[in-house]
Amino acid sequence: MRIVAEKLDVILADYNNSSSLIYGIGNIGRQDDGLGWAFIDWLEEQSICPKAELMRHYQLHLEDADLISYKKQVLFVDATKVPEVESFLLEKIEPKMDFSFSSHAISIPSIMATCRQCFEKVPEVQLLTIKGYEWELQLGLTEKAKQNLKAAIDFFKQNH
Amino acid sequence: MSRKLIIDPVSKIEGHGKVVVMMDDNNQVTDAKLHVVEFRGFEKFIQGHPYWEAPMLLQRICGICFVSHHLCGAKALDDMVGVGYSTGTPMLPTPEKVRRLAHYAQQLQSHVTAYFYCIVPDMxxxxxxxxxxxxxxxxxxxxxxxxxxxxxxxxxxQEGIKSVLGKRMHGINSIPGGVNQNLSQEARDRLVNGEDGLISLDQVIDYAQDGLKVFKDFHDKNRAEVDAFAEVPALNMCLVDEKGNVDYYHGKMRIIDKDKNIIEELDYHDYLDYFSEATEEWSYMKFPFLKAHGREAGSVRVGPLARVNVTKSYDDSCPLAKAALEEFHDYTKGKANDMTLHTNWARAIEILHSAEQMKVLLNDPDLQKEDLILTPVDNAWTGEGVGVVEAPRGTLLHHYRANKEGNITFANLVVATTQNNTVMNRTVRSVADSYLGGKEQAEITEGLMNAIEVGIRAYDPCLSCATHAMGQMPLVVKVLGADGKMIDEKYRCAS
Structure with missing residues (x-):
């Protein structure tokens, strides 16, 4: 089972400061699309990283380039359908203008590239993607998605 | 052989649509249709929910103009509980001003998104x-x-929206009869003065002027092309105040013709007496029209261009926008402006107008007062309400009915993009005429696809709102013969 990428240097304790941002992307009204927010819920419930800025949003917007420009490190958390991710994947993201923009969403690499272009700096960014299965209009994660969330949480507990 | 040209879906708009252009044997465009192929659902699934959930749930139709949906629903709820405009009850000053502030903040933000994200790059x-x-x-x-x-x-x-609604998206502030919080002095000061990472209100107004200058510079260099691009006739409609000028939050619905004669003016609670909606088998989006004027002649344009056409003048408290509007009016010598790309001019003026209106409100101490809600008297419940606001894209209507238990039994939403359906189709037809009319080889070129998209995009249509679904935005173009066989086909992905 491929659960993590090469970069495993995220220790949540390192995020416990005001120059860190942990950003859950998703929509709890769309079943497993709520995985990103569920991870933020867990952080709040356990009082983990209380000094970091925690955020939930439906998708990224261009002004998130401004938001991350004030941070030294950012952890984005999102759900994924990608077949290669069996449970969860943690990876380092590099800036790249990929022209994936729509007025509803923009990619993390593009946000980072915009940040660098406009503000002449860019934080370290890691992305945690957690595998989801159902995206219908319904509240609540599927059981398999809950298991993947737990696996991701256990991973961070071990590295905490 | 007559032919059919299809652009499916149209990109850089909110939602998923496709365009079909029909051509006859003489290479003349005979028809053009903007198909909206998303499914509409919110009006149905809100039924059975408690009435007070409507403004909270229905705002989730859209991630762009959610404040408009929220406020429109809130106005309908005011009616339902017996403290709304239908009962002749004026809202208390503080809640009305708080609602207006959120509304103007969203208009500014939404127009900035449409204008700079989607339109300025074209320019x-x-x-x-x-x-x-x-x-x-x-x-x-x-x-x-x-x-x-x-x-x-x-x-x-966004900070303006968040300051009022509590969240930057899908927040909750308006409740039946008022609002649940005022604007704190701290939030007010932050918006006015800015802080580290947040510009000041004066900078907002400066940047809004810069945005208007982008259009004017572009127009100066490309006057003939801009003015000739899809000039399509339509009636113009918006909410107006007692002076006959746009009121984005409340007023009568005024409809004017090319000479700016008022051809209808109505209390929006009576909209069903004036409007009907035609349907077409090829689109989920309806075609509203004024009954007295018929399906084609009675179709209206709404949104920025319609509003600046209807409005005679902005208030003296908004001097920069007022001057910009006068210049806009002078350009067509007092006639209504039908030039599609001038919608972008109007949108840039409205960004400035929103900022100046917010300046007026943010300097109004009523925003910090505590009298937030009108409590209905006994037996005031009417069970039915209609709300209308001027959303960024145009006139938005919510109409609800509930049973005696307070559960929704009926919901009708007429959104701006739906109101603009006919005029958008006229725009597509006009562009297709320009690019294809009379040409022997009716080829789908990038230029044609781009032009059709630019024409549609001027309306900043939200097909997701109009059908109440979410969408995707790659692009496919097809040419079919009259027999349905494919002649040509091109794809374009959004990413």
Whole structure:
């Protein structure tokens, strides 16, 4: 089972400061699309990283380039359908203008590239993607998605 | 052999639509249709929910103009509980001003998004530039300073929304009869003075003027092309105040013709007496029209261009927007402006108008007062309500009925994009005429696809709102013969 990428240097304790941002992307009204927010819920419930800025949003917007420009490190958390991710994947993201923009969403690499272009700096960014299965209009994660969330949480507990 | 040309879906709009152009044996365009192929659902699934959930749930139709849906629903709820405009009850000053503030903040933010993200790239890079360049990400590479200003404007608009609604998206503030909180002095000061990472209100107004200048510079250099692009006739409609000028939050619905004669003016609670909706088998989006004027003649345009056409003048408290509006009116010598791309001019004026209106409100001490809600008297419940606001894209209507238990039994939403359906189809037809009419080889060129998209995009249509679904935005173009066989086909992906 491929659960993590090469970069495993995220220790949540390192995020416990005001120059860190942990950003859950998703929509709890769309079943497993709520995985990103569920991870933020867990952080709040356990009082983990209380000094970091925690955020939930439906998708990224261009002004998130401004938001991350004030941070030294950012952890984005999102759900994924990608077949290669069996449970969860943690990876380092590099800036790249990929022209994936729509007025509803923009990619993390593009946000980072915009940040660098406009503000002449860019934080370290890691992305945690957690595998989801159902995206219908319904509240609540599927059981398999809950298991993947737990696996991701256990991973961070071990590295905490 | 007659032919059919299809663009499916249209990109850089909110939602999923496709375009079909029909051509006859003489290579003349005979018809053009904007198909909306998303499914409409919110009006149905809200039924059975408690009435007070409607403004909270229905705002989730859209991630762009959610404040308009929220306020429209709130106005309908005011009616239902017996303290709304239908009962002749004026709202208390503080809640009305708080609602207006959120509304103007959203208009600013939404217009900035549409204008700078989707329209300015067309202007700066040209309609024929590659789609990968003609977007705000292309703008980031070409003019990062402009993008910084756009980001700052949107961020300020979002802070305005968040300050009132509690969240930057899908917040809750309006409740039947009022609002659940005022604007704190601290939040007010922050918006006015700015702080580290947040521009001041004066900077917002400066940047809004910069945005208007982008259009004017573009227009100066491309006057003939801009003016000739899809000039399509339509009646113009918006909410107006007692002076006959646009009121984005409340007023009568006024409809004017090309000479700016008032052909109808109505209390929006009576909209069913005046409007009907036609349906077509090829689109989920309806075609509203004024019954007295018929399906074609009675179709109206709504949104920025319609509003600046209807409005005679802005208030003296908004001097920069007022001057910009006068210049706009002078251009067509007092006639209504039917030039589709001038919608972008109107949108830029409205960004400035929103900022100046917010300046007026943010200097009004009523926003910090504590009298937030009108409590209905016994037996005031009416069980039915209609709300109308001027959403960024145009006139938005919510109409609900509930049973005696307070559960929704009926909901009707007439959104701006639906109101603009006929005039958008006319725009597509006009563009197709220009590019294809009389040409022996009716080829789908990038230029044609881009032009049709630019024409539709001027309306900033939200097909997701109009059908109440979410959408995707790649692009497919097809040419079919009259027998349905494919003659030509092109694909374009959004990413």
């Amino acid at each position: 700066l890079f040209g309609m024929d530039a590659a789609p990968q360049q003609r977007n705000v990400v292309g703008l980031v590479e070409a003019d990062p300073e402009l993008v910084k200003r756009v980001v700052a404007l949107r961020k300020w608009g």
